[in-house]
Amino acid sequence: SGKAWGLNELYHLTKTSDAYRALPTKVSKQIVRRVVKCWTGYFAAIRKYRIAPDKFLSEPKIPGYKDKIHGRYVVPYPGKESIYKAELANGIVHLSRSEIRLPTAVGLVVEVRLVPRINCYIVEIVYDQPEKPAMGGAFVAGIDLGLNNLVALSSNRPGFVPLLVTGTPLKSLNQFYNKRLAQLQSQLLGNRQTSNRINRLTQSRNQYVDNYLHQTSRLVVNYLKTCSVGTLVIGKNQQWKQSLNMGKRNNQNFVMIPHARLISMISYKCQLEGIAVILNEESYSSKASALDFDPVPSYGAIVPKFSGRRVKRGLYKSASGKLINADINGSLNIIRKVFPNAFTAEGIVSAAVAPLKVSPFIKSRTS
Structure with missing residues:
Protein backbone atom coordinates (compact mmCIF):
# COMPACT_ATOMS: atom_id res chain seq x y z
CA SER A 1 0.00 0.00 0.00
CA ILE A 62 15.58 -3.89 3.41
CA PRO A 63 15.16 -5.86 6.68
CA GLY A 64 15.13 -9.57 5.98
CA TYR A 65 12.09 -11.76 6.60
CA LYS A 66 12.25 -14.70 8.96
CA ASP A 67 11.48 -18.16 7.66
CA LYS A 68 7.86 -18.99 8.58
CA ILE A 69 8.88 -22.33 10.11
CA HIS A 70 12.53 -22.12 11.10
CA GLY A 71 12.89 -18.36 11.59
CA ARG A 72 13.75 -17.22 15.13
CA TYR A 73 13.74 -13.79 16.74
CA VAL A 74 14.83 -12.24 20.02
CA VAL A 75 12.11 -12.63 22.67
CA PRO A 76 12.28 -9.78 25.23
CA TYR A 77 10.63 -10.13 28.64
CA PRO A 78 10.23 -6.75 30.42
CA GLY A 79 11.40 -7.08 34.01
CA LYS A 80 8.49 -5.35 35.73
CA GLU A 81 5.60 -7.00 33.87
CA SER A 82 6.81 -10.41 32.67
CA ILE A 83 8.79 -11.86 35.59
CA TYR A 84 7.21 -13.29 38.73
CA LYS A 85 8.18 -10.94 41.57
CA ALA A 86 7.66 -13.47 44.37
CA GLU A 87 10.18 -15.89 42.89
CA LEU A 88 12.63 -13.10 42.03
CA ALA A 89 12.66 -12.18 45.72
CA ASN A 90 13.89 -15.73 46.37
CA GLY A 91 16.66 -15.47 43.76
CA ILE A 92 14.82 -17.11 40.86
CA VAL A 93 14.03 -15.53 37.49
CA HIS A 94 10.80 -17.17 36.35
CA LEU A 95 9.51 -15.94 33.00
CA SER A 96 5.77 -15.39 32.75
CA ARG A 97 3.77 -18.26 31.20
CA SER A 98 6.87 -20.41 30.73
CA GLU A 99 8.83 -23.16 32.44
CA ILE A 100 12.06 -21.16 32.28
CA ARG A 101 13.43 -20.67 35.80
CA LEU A 102 17.00 -19.44 36.37
CA PRO A 103 18.88 -18.67 39.61
CA THR A 104 20.19 -15.12 39.94
CA ALA A 105 21.89 -12.91 42.50
CA VAL A 106 20.24 -9.79 41.05
CA GLY A 107 17.39 -8.26 43.02
CA LEU A 108 16.00 -6.00 40.28
CA VAL A 109 15.82 -7.20 36.67
CA VAL A 110 15.30 -4.69 33.86
CA GLU A 111 14.76 -7.23 31.09
CA VAL A 112 15.33 -10.86 30.15
CA ARG A 113 16.10 -11.68 26.52
CA LEU A 114 15.94 -15.07 24.80
CA VAL A 115 18.51 -14.66 22.04
CA PRO A 116 18.63 -17.29 19.27
CA ARG A 117 22.01 -18.64 18.30
CA ILE A 118 23.00 -21.19 15.68
CA ASN A 119 21.80 -24.29 17.55
CA CYS A 120 20.68 -22.96 20.94
CA TYR A 121 19.23 -20.01 22.82
CA ILE A 122 21.14 -17.64 25.09
CA VAL A 123 19.27 -16.21 28.07
CA GLU A 124 20.45 -12.66 28.81
CA ILE A 125 19.46 -11.08 32.12
CA VAL A 126 19.72 -7.28 31.97
CA TYR A 127 20.08 -5.29 35.18
CA ASP A 128 21.31 -1.89 36.32
CA GLN A 129 24.59 -1.56 38.16
CA PRO A 130 25.79 1.73 39.67
CA GLU A 131 28.97 3.17 38.20
CA LYS A 132 31.91 3.96 40.42
CA PRO A 133 33.10 7.59 40.68
CA ALA A 134 35.53 8.65 37.95
CA MET A 135 39.11 7.86 38.93
CA GLY A 136 40.54 10.91 37.14
CA GLY A 137 44.22 11.70 37.61
CA ALA A 138 47.07 12.29 35.19
CA PHE A 139 47.75 8.64 34.35
CA VAL A 140 46.70 7.64 30.84
CA ALA A 141 46.93 4.30 29.03
CA GLY A 142 46.72 3.44 25.34
CA ILE A 143 45.70 0.29 23.48
CA ASP A 144 46.79 -0.80 20.02
CA LEU A 145 44.69 -3.72 18.74
CA GLY A 146 46.24 -6.30 16.48
CA LEU A 147 46.42 -9.92 15.37
CA ASN A 148 49.34 -11.81 16.93
CA ASN A 149 49.23 -9.35 19.82
CA LEU A 150 45.52 -8.87 20.35
CA VAL A 151 46.12 -6.02 22.79
CA ALA A 152 49.24 -3.87 23.25
CA LEU A 153 48.83 -1.77 26.40
CA SER A 154 51.14 1.01 27.62
CA SER A 155 50.85 4.00 29.96
CA ASN A 156 52.56 7.17 31.13
CA ARG A 157 52.36 5.97 34.74
CA PRO A 158 55.88 5.60 36.23
CA GLY A 159 56.74 1.94 36.73
CA PHE A 160 53.93 0.71 34.47
CA VAL A 161 54.99 -2.53 32.73
CA PRO A 162 53.60 -2.61 29.16
CA LEU A 163 51.31 -5.54 28.44
CA LEU A 164 50.93 -7.71 25.35
CA VAL A 165 47.89 -10.00 25.33
CA THR A 166 48.54 -12.78 22.85
CA GLY A 167 46.11 -13.23 19.98
CA THR A 168 47.64 -16.38 18.50
CA PRO A 169 45.05 -18.74 20.07
CA LEU A 170 42.30 -16.88 18.19
CA LYS A 171 44.36 -16.87 15.02
CA SER A 172 44.96 -20.64 15.27
CA LEU A 173 41.31 -21.29 16.06
CA ASN A 174 40.12 -19.34 13.01
CA GLN A 175 42.59 -21.15 10.75
CA PHE A 176 41.30 -24.51 12.01
CA TYR A 177 37.70 -23.32 11.69
CA ASN A 178 38.13 -22.18 8.07
CA LYS A 179 39.83 -25.44 7.09
CA ARG A 180 37.25 -27.65 8.79
CA LEU A 181 34.36 -25.54 7.48
CA ALA A 182 35.61 -25.95 3.90
CA GLN A 183 35.78 -29.73 4.40
CA LEU A 184 32.23 -29.95 5.75
CA GLN A 185 30.82 -27.65 3.06
CA SER A 186 32.36 -29.85 0.36
CA GLN A 187 30.31 -32.77 1.71
CA LEU A 188 26.95 -30.99 1.45
CA LEU A 189 24.52 -32.47 -1.05
CA GLY A 190 22.26 -30.62 -3.42
CA ASN A 191 21.43 -27.04 -2.51
CA ARG A 192 22.03 -27.41 1.21
CA GLN A 193 23.83 -24.42 2.75
CA THR A 194 24.60 -25.87 6.17
CA SER A 195 24.37 -28.97 8.37
CA ASN A 196 24.22 -29.91 12.05
CA ARG A 197 27.97 -30.50 12.08
CA ILE A 198 28.64 -27.07 10.59
CA ASN A 199 26.29 -25.49 13.13
CA ARG A 200 28.04 -27.23 16.03
CA LEU A 201 31.45 -26.21 14.68
CA THR A 202 30.43 -22.56 14.31
CA GLN A 203 28.75 -22.44 17.70
CA SER A 204 31.83 -23.90 19.39
CA ARG A 205 34.09 -21.40 17.63
CA ASN A 206 31.87 -18.45 18.56
CA GLN A 207 31.71 -19.48 22.22
CA TYR A 208 35.50 -19.78 22.44
CA VAL A 209 36.03 -16.36 20.83
CA ASP A 210 33.44 -14.71 23.08
CA ASN A 211 35.01 -16.21 26.20
CA TYR A 212 38.51 -15.20 25.07
CA LEU A 213 37.43 -11.59 24.54
CA HIS A 214 35.70 -11.45 27.92
CA GLN A 215 38.79 -12.82 29.66
CA THR A 216 41.01 -10.36 27.79
CA SER A 217 38.87 -7.34 28.61
CA ARG A 218 38.69 -8.32 32.29
CA LEU A 219 42.49 -8.75 32.44
CA VAL A 220 43.06 -5.32 30.87
CA VAL A 221 40.58 -3.50 33.11
CA ASN A 222 41.88 -5.18 36.28
CA TYR A 223 45.42 -4.15 35.35
CA LEU A 224 44.38 -0.54 34.75
CA LYS A 225 42.51 -0.49 38.04
CA THR A 226 45.50 -1.92 39.93
CA CYS A 227 47.77 0.74 38.42
CA SER A 228 45.29 3.58 39.14
CA VAL A 229 45.01 4.59 35.48
CA GLY A 230 42.04 6.93 35.06
CA THR A 231 41.85 7.29 31.26
CA LEU A 232 42.18 4.75 28.45
CA VAL A 233 42.66 5.65 24.77
CA ILE A 234 41.81 2.93 22.24
CA GLY A 235 42.91 3.22 18.61
CA LYS A 236 40.19 2.51 16.06
CA ASN A 237 39.90 3.77 12.49
CA GLN A 238 36.54 4.11 10.78
CA GLN A 239 35.88 1.23 8.35
CA TRP A 240 39.33 -0.18 9.17
CA LYS A 241 38.34 -3.67 7.99
CA GLN A 242 36.74 -2.63 4.70
CA SER A 243 39.89 -2.04 2.63
CA LEU A 244 42.75 -3.95 4.21
CA ASN A 245 46.00 -4.51 2.37
CA MET A 246 47.92 -6.95 4.58
CA GLY A 247 47.90 -9.89 2.21
CA LYS A 248 45.06 -12.37 1.66
CA ARG A 249 45.84 -14.61 4.65
CA ASN A 250 46.42 -11.76 7.13
CA ASN A 251 43.33 -9.94 5.87
CA GLN A 252 41.21 -13.02 6.55
CA ASN A 253 42.69 -13.57 10.01
CA PHE A 254 42.31 -9.91 11.01
CA VAL A 255 38.73 -9.59 9.79
CA MET A 256 37.63 -12.74 11.63
CA ILE A 257 38.64 -11.33 15.03
CA PRO A 258 35.78 -9.13 16.36
CA HIS A 259 37.85 -6.18 17.57
CA ALA A 260 34.75 -3.96 17.80
CA ARG A 261 33.22 -6.41 20.29
CA LEU A 262 36.44 -6.39 22.32
CA ILE A 263 36.36 -2.58 22.38
CA SER A 264 32.76 -2.72 23.60
CA MET A 265 33.66 -5.17 26.38
CA ILE A 266 36.63 -3.12 27.54
CA SER A 267 34.58 0.09 27.41
CA TYR A 268 31.68 -1.05 29.55
CA LYS A 269 33.95 -2.73 32.10
CA CYS A 270 36.01 0.47 32.33
CA GLN A 271 32.83 2.49 32.74
CA LEU A 272 31.79 0.36 35.71
CA GLU A 273 35.20 0.95 37.32
CA GLY A 274 35.19 4.73 36.75
CA ILE A 275 37.84 4.63 34.01
CA ALA A 276 37.20 7.04 31.12
CA VAL A 277 37.49 5.57 27.61
CA ILE A 278 38.37 7.58 24.49
CA LEU A 279 38.13 6.07 20.99
CA ASN A 280 40.48 7.79 18.56
CA GLU A 281 41.72 7.22 15.02
CA GLU A 282 45.16 5.62 14.89
CA SER A 283 46.59 6.69 11.53
CA TYR A 284 50.42 6.60 11.36
CA SER A 285 50.64 5.37 14.98
CA SER A 286 52.60 2.29 13.90
CA LYS A 287 54.97 4.27 11.61
CA ALA A 288 55.86 7.25 13.81
CA SER A 289 58.64 6.94 16.39
CA ALA A 290 57.29 7.47 19.90
CA LEU A 291 60.79 7.68 21.41
CA ASP A 292 61.72 10.49 18.99
CA PHE A 293 58.44 12.36 19.57
CA ASP A 294 57.55 12.23 15.87
CA PRO A 295 54.34 14.12 15.00
CA VAL A 296 51.44 11.67 14.60
CA PRO A 297 49.05 13.36 12.15
CA SER A 298 45.79 12.08 10.71
CA TYR A 299 45.68 10.70 7.17
CA GLY A 300 46.01 13.44 4.58
CA ALA A 301 47.46 14.38 1.23
CA ILE A 302 50.98 14.83 2.64
CA VAL A 303 52.68 11.72 3.99
CA PRO A 304 55.10 12.75 6.76
CA LYS A 305 58.63 11.44 7.08
CA PHE A 306 59.31 9.56 10.30
CA SER A 307 62.50 9.16 12.32
CA GLY A 308 62.35 5.40 12.91
CA ARG A 309 61.22 2.26 11.13
CA ARG A 310 60.30 -1.37 11.65
CA VAL A 311 63.43 -3.46 11.27
CA LYS A 312 62.28 -6.94 12.20
CA ARG A 313 59.03 -8.67 12.90
CA GLY A 314 57.66 -7.07 16.04
CA LEU A 315 60.52 -4.57 16.53
CA TYR A 316 60.73 -0.83 15.89
CA LYS A 317 64.07 1.04 15.68
CA SER A 318 64.22 4.71 16.71
CA ALA A 319 66.56 7.33 15.24
CA SER A 320 69.00 6.77 18.10
CA GLY A 321 69.09 3.04 17.42
CA LYS A 322 66.96 1.94 20.38
CA LEU A 323 64.74 -1.06 19.74
CA ILE A 324 61.26 -1.34 21.23
CA ASN A 325 58.28 -3.58 20.60
CA ALA A 326 56.47 -2.29 17.50
CA ASP A 327 52.99 -2.71 18.97
CA ILE A 328 53.97 -0.91 22.17
CA ASN A 329 55.36 1.90 19.99
CA GLY A 330 51.93 2.08 18.37
CA SER A 331 50.09 2.21 21.69
CA LEU A 332 52.39 5.00 22.94
CA ASN A 333 51.62 7.01 19.81
CA ILE A 334 47.88 6.44 20.30
CA ILE A 335 48.23 8.09 23.72
CA ARG A 336 50.25 10.96 22.20
CA LYS A 337 47.57 11.59 19.55
CA VAL A 338 45.08 12.54 22.26
CA PHE A 339 47.46 13.75 24.98
CA PRO A 340 50.52 15.28 23.24
CA ASN A 341 52.11 16.24 26.58
CA ALA A 342 51.53 12.91 28.32
CA PHE A 343 55.25 11.99 28.26
CA THR A 344 58.59 13.59 29.05
CA ALA A 345 61.76 12.51 27.26
CA GLU A 346 62.80 10.34 30.21
CA GLY A 347 59.27 9.12 30.86
CA ILE A 348 58.61 7.78 27.38
CA VAL A 349 61.87 5.81 27.42
CA SER A 350 60.92 4.16 30.71
CA ALA A 351 57.41 3.50 29.34
CA ALA A 352 58.90 1.49 26.47
CA VAL A 353 60.58 -1.17 28.61
CA ALA A 354 60.31 -4.85 27.68
CA PRO A 355 56.58 -5.69 27.70
CA LEU A 356 55.01 -8.58 29.58
CA LYS A 357 53.45 -11.17 27.23
CA VAL A 358 50.38 -12.78 28.78
CA SER A 359 47.46 -15.04 27.93
CA PRO A 360 44.03 -14.24 29.39
CA PHE A 361 43.66 -17.90 30.39
CA ILE A 362 46.83 -17.96 32.51
CA LYS A 363 47.04 -16.08 35.79
CA SER A 364 49.93 -13.64 35.95
CA ARG A 365 51.16 -10.86 38.16
CA THR A 366 48.66 -8.56 36.47
CA SER A 367 45.77 -10.39 38.18
Missing part, protein backbone atom coordinates in the same frame (compact mmCIF):
# COMPACT_ATOMS: atom_id res chain seq x y z
CA GLY A 2 3.03 2.29 0.30
CA LYS A 3 2.07 3.19 3.86
CA ALA A 4 4.41 2.68 6.82
CA TRP A 5 2.57 1.11 9.74
CA GLY A 6 3.30 2.47 13.22
CA LEU A 7 3.25 0.69 16.57
CA ASN A 8 -0.45 1.24 17.25
CA GLU A 9 -1.54 0.09 13.78
CA LEU A 10 0.57 -3.07 13.93
CA TYR A 11 -0.62 -3.79 17.46
CA HIS A 12 -4.27 -3.76 16.38
CA LEU A 13 -3.45 -5.83 13.28
CA THR A 14 -1.62 -8.55 15.19
CA LYS A 15 -3.17 -8.67 18.67
CA THR A 16 -5.74 -11.33 17.73
CA SER A 17 -3.30 -13.63 15.90
CA ASP A 18 -2.30 -16.99 17.39
CA ALA A 19 1.39 -16.06 17.41
CA TYR A 20 0.71 -12.85 19.35
CA ARG A 21 -1.53 -14.54 21.91
CA ALA A 22 0.89 -17.45 22.44
CA LEU A 23 3.16 -15.12 24.43
CA PRO A 24 2.45 -12.76 27.33
CA THR A 25 0.93 -9.52 26.02
CA LYS A 26 3.85 -7.38 27.21
CA VAL A 27 6.33 -9.68 25.44
CA SER A 28 4.42 -9.69 22.15
CA LYS A 29 4.13 -5.91 22.24
CA GLN A 30 7.91 -5.62 22.77
CA ILE A 31 8.50 -7.78 19.69
CA VAL A 32 6.19 -5.58 17.60
CA ARG A 33 8.01 -2.50 18.94
CA ARG A 34 11.37 -3.97 17.85
CA VAL A 35 10.05 -4.71 14.36
CA VAL A 36 8.72 -1.15 14.03
CA LYS A 37 12.07 0.24 15.20
CA CYS A 38 13.90 -1.90 12.64
CA TRP A 39 11.77 -0.64 9.75
CA THR A 40 11.86 2.96 10.98
CA GLY A 41 15.65 2.78 11.01
CA TYR A 42 15.66 1.37 7.47
CA PHE A 43 13.46 4.17 6.11
CA ALA A 44 15.59 6.80 7.86
CA ALA A 45 18.76 5.27 6.38
CA ILE A 46 17.24 5.24 2.88
CA ARG A 47 16.38 8.94 3.15
CA LYS A 48 19.93 9.79 4.23
CA TYR A 49 21.36 7.57 1.48
CA ARG A 50 19.44 9.44 -1.23
CA ILE A 51 20.75 12.76 0.08
CA ALA A 52 24.40 11.72 0.63
CA PRO A 53 25.18 8.26 -0.83
CA ASP A 54 28.94 8.87 -0.45
CA LYS A 55 28.55 8.50 3.32
CA PHE A 56 27.45 4.86 2.92
CA LEU A 57 29.40 1.78 1.81
CA SER A 58 26.34 0.62 -0.15
CA GLU A 59 22.60 1.18 -0.35
CA PRO A 60 20.85 0.16 2.91
CA LYS A 61 19.17 -3.21 2.54
